[in-house]
Amino acid sequence: xxxxxxxxxxxxxxxxxxxxxxxxxxxxxxxxxxxxxxxxxxxxxxxxxxxxxxxxxxxxxxxxxxxxxxxxxxxxxxxxxxxxxxxxxxxxxxxxxxxxxxxxxxxxxxxxxxxxxxxxxxxxxxxxxxxxxxxxxxxxxxxxxxxxxxxxxxxxxxxxxxxxxxxxxxxxxxxxxxxxxxxxxxxxxxxxxxxxxxxxxxxxxxxxxxxxxxxxxxxxxxxxxxxxxxxxxxxxxxxxxxxxxxxxxxxxxxxxxxxxxxxxxxxxxxxxxxxxxxxxxxxxxxxxxxxxxxxxxxxxxxxxxxxxxxxxxxxxxxxxxxxxxxxxxxxxxxxxxxxxxxxxxxxxxxxxxxxxxxxxxxxxxxxxxxxxxxxxxxxxxxxxxxxxxxxxxxxxxxxxxxx
Amino acid sequence: xxxxxxxxxxxxxxxxxxxxxxxxxxxxxxxxxxxxxxxxxxxxxxxxxxxxxxxxxxxxxxxxxxxxxxxxxxxxxxxxxxxxxxxxxxxxxxxxxxxxxxxxxxxxxxxxxxxxxxxxxxxxxxxxxxxxxxxxxxxxxxxxxxxxxxxxxxxxxxxxxxxxxxxxxxxxxxxxxxxxxxxxxxxxxxxxxxxxxxxxxxxxxxxxxxxxxxxxxxxxxxxxxxxxxxxxxxxxxxxx
Numbered sequence: 284x285x286x287x288x289x290x291x292x293x294x295x296x297x298x299x300x301x302x303x304x305x306x307x308x309x310x311x312x313x314x315x316x317x318x319x320x321x322x323x324x325x326x327x328x329x330x331x332x333x334x335x336x337x338x339x340x341x342x343x344x345x346x347x348x349x350x351x352x353x354x355x356x357x358x359x360x361x362x363x364x365x366x367x368x369x370x371x372x373x374x375x376x377x378x379x380x381x382x383x384x385x386x387x388x389x390x391x392x393x394x395x396x397x398x399x400x401x402x403x404x405x406x407x408x409x410x411x412x413x414x415x416x417x418x419x420x421x422x423x424x425x426x427x428x429x430x431x432x433x434x435x436x437x438x439x440x441x442x443x444x445x446x447x448x449x450x451x452x453x454x455x456x457x458x459x460x461x462x463x464x465x466x467x468x469x470x471x472x473x474x475x476x477x478x479x480x481x482x483x484x485x486x487x488x489x490x491x492x493x494x495x496x497x498x499x500x501x502x503x504x505x506x507x508x509x510x511x512x513x514x515x516x517x518x519x520x521x522x523x524x525x526x527x528x529x530x531x532x533x534x535x536x537x538x539x540x541x542x543x544x545x546x547x548x549x550x551x552x553x554x555x556x557x558x559x560x561x562x563x564x565x566x567x568x569x570x571x572x573x574x575x576x577x578x579x580x581x582x583x584x585x586x587x588x589x590x591x592x593x594x595x596x597x598x599x600x601x602x603x604x605x606x607x608x609x610x611x612x613x614x615x616x617x618x619x620x621x622x623x624x625x626x627x628x629x630x631x632x633x634x635x636x637x638x639x640x641x642x643x644x645x646x647x648x649x650x651x652x653x654x655x656x657x658x659x660x661x662x663x664x665x666x667x668x669x670x671x672x673x674x675x676x677x678x679x680x681x682x683x684x685x686x
Numbered sequence: 687x688x689x690x691x692x693x694x695x696x697x698x699x700x701x702x703x704x705x706x707x708x709x710x711x712x713x714x715x716x717x718x719x720x721x722x723x724x725x726x727x728x729x730x731x732x733x734x735x736x737x738x739x740x741x742x743x744x745x746x747x748x749x750x751x752x753x754x755x756x757x758x759x760x761x762x763x764x765x766x767x768x769x770x771x772x773x774x775x776x777x778x779x780x781x782x783x784x785x786x787x788x789x790x791x792x793x794x795x796x797x798x799x800x801x802x803x804x805x806x807x808x809x810x811x812x813x814x815x816x817x818x819x820x821x822x823x824x825x826x827x828x829x830x831x832x833x834x835x836x837x838x839x840x841x842x843x844x845x846x847x848x849x850x851x852x853x854x855x856x857x858x859x860x861x862x863x864x865x866x867x868x869x870x871x872x873x874x875x876x877x878x879x880x881x882x883x884x885x886x887x888x889x890x891x892x893x894x895x896x897x898x899x900x901x902x903x904x905x906x907x908x909x910x911x912x913x914x915x916x917x918x919x920x921x922x923x924x925x926x
Contacts, residue, residue: 287804298792596788599749600802600849601777603770680749683788 288606292613299586306582307622310659313575314626315633317655320568322634322647324561330475330643331557341510342413342546343519345373345527362540363531364502367490370407372530373508378519381509383409384490388497392486394446394457401442403459403486405493411437411470413509421453421468424489432491434464439483440472459486462496475642516545572655576662583615583663587670588685594674595682604675608668611675615667619660626659627652694761696856696889697723697746702755702765704741715741716752717912725856728883728890730900733909740861742909743893747780747859748772760856777805781850781888785862787842789834795821795845796830802853820848824878840871847878857889858882864899876902 296303348362370384386405391398404410407429411418423437436457443452452466473482494501510519520543527541597607631647638645674682704716715738723729723746733739744750745757748764751772757765764775781802782788789798799817808816821830824844834842843863850858860879864872880902882888894900901920908916 287807291804294793294797298790592788593790596790597801597805598773599747599776599782599788601773601780601805601853603773603805605770606805678750680744683749683784 285609288609289613292610292617295610296614296617302582302586302589303618306579306586306618306663307625309575309578309582310619310622310663311626311629312578313572313662314623314655314659315630316571316575317568318627318630318647318652319633319637320564320571321651322631322645323637323641323643324564325646325648326634326638326643327641328557328561329646330641331553333644334475334553341512341514341516341519342507343510343516343523344505344507344544344546345523345541346505346544347541364504365506365541366501366503369527369530370503370506372526373506373523374409376522376526378511378514378522379508380511381409381412382506383407383413383508384503384506385410386490386493386498386500386502386504388460388493390460390486390497392442392446392457392459394452394455397446399442399445401484401486403436403488403493403497405490405497406487407490409509410487413507416473417471418468419471420451421466423468424487428489430491431489432495433489434462434492435467435489436464437468437470437487438466439470439485441481441483442486443469457486459488460497462488462492464488464492516547520545572658575659579659579662580666583666584670587611587667587674591674591677591682591685594671594677595679595685598675598679598682607675608672611671612664612668615664615671616660618667619663622663623656623659627656630655693725694758695722696725696727696760697721697891698756698758699742699745699752700756700758702745702752702757704738704745704750705753714912716745718755719913721907721914721917723889723891725889726883726887727905728880728903729892729905729907730903731891731893731907731909732895732900733915735895737909738912739893739909741912743859743861743891746857746891747782748776749782777802778853779856781853781855781858783843783846783850783858783860783863785865787834787839787846787866789842789845789849791835792833794831794833795826795837795848798834798845799848799852802849806853816852817848820852821845823851824848838871839867840874843867843871843875844878847875847882851882851886851888855888857891860890860892862893862895864894864896869898872896872899 345365347364365384367384370382373379374382383406387402388405389400390403391400392403406424408424408426410416411423418437421437424435428435436459438452446452446457447455452469455466456463457466458464470483475481490503508519508523510516523543524539528539531540533540594607598604631652634647635645699719699721702716702719703714706713706715717738719738719742721742731739731742741750745752752765755765756763759775759779764772767775790801796814796817799820800813803813803816818827818830821827824847826841826844826848829837829841834845837845858879863879864875867875876899879890879892883890890903892903900906904920906916906918906920907914
C-alpha cells in the first residue's frame with residue numbers, strides 16, 4: 284500500500300506540473316540564495332585574508348599631512364611635501380631594508396592603435412621589493428635609471444593585455460602623455476587587491492621621469508619602506524617618526540605633519556569591513572530563505588485549498604484519512620527534496636560563477652548547504668502536511684462541497 | 687411474505703436527527719426520520735431545498751453522521767463508527783454519483799475509475815481490467831485516456847457512474863445525477879442507472895427534483911421539513 288501511495292503522490296505531482304514547479308521554485312530560490320550568498324561571503328573573506336597576508340606586515344607607508352587613513356592628507360591646510368632626499372635619508376636607517384618613494388599621474392597610454400587610461404606610477408628600483416612584485420619577462424629598473432629620467436617603463440598584466448594582447452611587450456614602445464618609453468619589463472599578475480582594485484593595471488616609470496616630464500614637480504607623494512627582518516613595525520615607525528620630525532624641524536610637543544600607516548592597521552580595518560560585509564550577506568541570505576519559505580507556504584496553502592475537493596473525492600470512494608495524508612506528505616517530501624537538490628546545485632553554481640567573476644576563492648561550506656536544505660525541506664513538509672491534515676479531518680461531505 | 691423480508695433491510699434509518707449549529711441558529715435538517723430501503727430497490731428522493739433530502743442521502747452514504755437515532759446498514763449499527771471504519775464501509779459497499787461529477791481533474795477516465803480499487807488494495811493489472819470493463823459498461827470504451835475536460839457532461843457523469851460501480855457496491859447513491867445535464871443526456875444517464883438496478887441488482891438511491899427523472903425509480907420518497915411527507919411505490923416506467 285505504501286508504494287501505491289507513493290505512486291499516487293508522483294502521479295498527482297505530474298498531473299499538476301505548474302503547481303509542482305512553482306512550489307519547487309520557492310524551495311530552489313531559498314536554498315540557492317542562501318548557499319550562493321554565504322559561499323561568496325566566505326570566499327571574499329578568504330580572499331581578504333589572503334590579500335592581507337600578501338600585503339606583508341613589515342611594510343610602512345609615510346605620507347605628508349596629518350594622521351589619517353587612505354590617500355591624501357586628512358588634515359586641512361597646506362602640507363609640506365616629501366622629496367627624494369627624504370627617501371634617501373630613510374634609506375640610511377639600519378631598520379629599513381628597502382625604500383620606495385612614489386608619485387603617480389593618471390594618463391592615457393597609447394601603443395599602436397590601442398590605448399587606455401591608467402595610473403602611471405613614478406617609482407624606483409625599491410618599488411618591486413617593497414610591493415613584493417616579480418618580473419616575469421625583461422627586467423626591473425636598475426639604480427642608474429632611478430636617478431636619471433630614463434624613458435623606460437615596466438607594465439602590469441592588465442596593461443599588457445589591453446595594449447599588446449598576448450604578445451611579449453618587452454622591447455616595444457608605448458606613449459604615456461608626452462613621454463614615449465620602451466617597455467623593459469612585465470610584472471607577474473597579482474589579481475584583485477584588498478579593496479577589489481585591479482593591482483595589475485599599472486605602468487611604472489622611473490620617478491624622475493614622471494616628476495619632470497609628466498608632473499613638472501619635485502614632490503614625492505608617499506614613501507613606502509620595507510623593514511629589515513626581525514624589526515617590529517612599532518620600532519620601525521618610531522625610528523621613521525624621529526628621523527622625519529628631525530628633518531622637518533618639528534618642535535617638541537608639536538603634532539606630526541606627516542603620517543605613518545602600518546599595513547597591519549590596514550589589515551585590521553579590512554578584516555573589520557569584511558566581517559561587517561559577511562554579516563550583511565548572511566542577513567540578506569536569511570531574509571531570502573524566509574521569503575522562499577513564505578513562497579513555499581503560500582503555494583502549499585493554496586494548493587491544499589484547491590485540493591480539498593480532491594481530498595473529498597478520495598475520502599468518498601473509501602480512502603482512509605491516513606492514506607490521503609500520507610499521499611500529501613510524500614508529495615511534499617518529494618517536492619522539497621527535488622527542489623532542495625536543484626537549489627543546492629544552482630546555489631553552488633551561482634557561487635562558483637560569482638567567485639570566478641570576482642576572482643575570489645570558491646569556498647563551499649557543508650554546514651550551510653545542509654542547513655539551507657534542511658530548513659526548506661522542513662518548511663515544505665510542514666506546510667504540505669498541516670493543511671492536508673486539516674483537510675483530511677474534514678467530513679468528506681464538507682470537503683466535497685468546498686469551493 | 688417475500689424472500690427479502692427474511693433478511694434485514696439494506697438500509698434502515700430509525701428516529702434519525704441531524705442538527706447543524708446550536709441554540710438560536712440551530713437547523714434541524716433531519717427531524718426524527720424513519721426510512722427503510724430493501725436490497726434491490728430503486729428509490730427516488732424528492733423535496734424542496736432544505737427539506738433534508740440531501741442530508742438523508744449523505745447520512746445513508748456515511749459521508750455525514752446522524753446527531754441522534756440509529757442507522758443500520760445490512761442489519762449492522764453504523765451510526766457510532768469512526769471515520770476510518772466508515773471509510774472502509776464506503777470503500778466496500780457504496781458507490782457515489784454526484785451532481786457535479788466530482789472527477790479528479792487532469793486525470794484520465796481510466797485512472798478516475800481505478801481510484802476506488804487502489805484503496806481496496808487491488809493489484810494494478812486487475813484494477814485496469816476492471817476499470818476498462820466498467821467504462822465499457824457505461825458505453826465509454828475508447829475514451830479511457832480522455833481527461834474530464836475532453837469529455838461532455840454526460841460522458842463525465844458516465845465516468846462517475848463507472849467509478850461508482852467498479853467496486854461492485856451493494857448500493858449506488860446518486861445526488862442529483864442529472865442536475866447539470868440537458869434532458870436528452872439526463873434520460874441516457876437514467877436508463878443506465880435503471881439498467882444497473884435491473885440487470886445487476888444494485889440498489890439505487892437517488893435525490894432529484896425533476897419529476898421525469900424520478901419517474902425512472904420504483905419508489906418515491908418525498909421530504910418536507912426534515913420529515914418524510916409521503917412514501918409510495920410507482921408504476922415502473924417502460925424503457926424506451
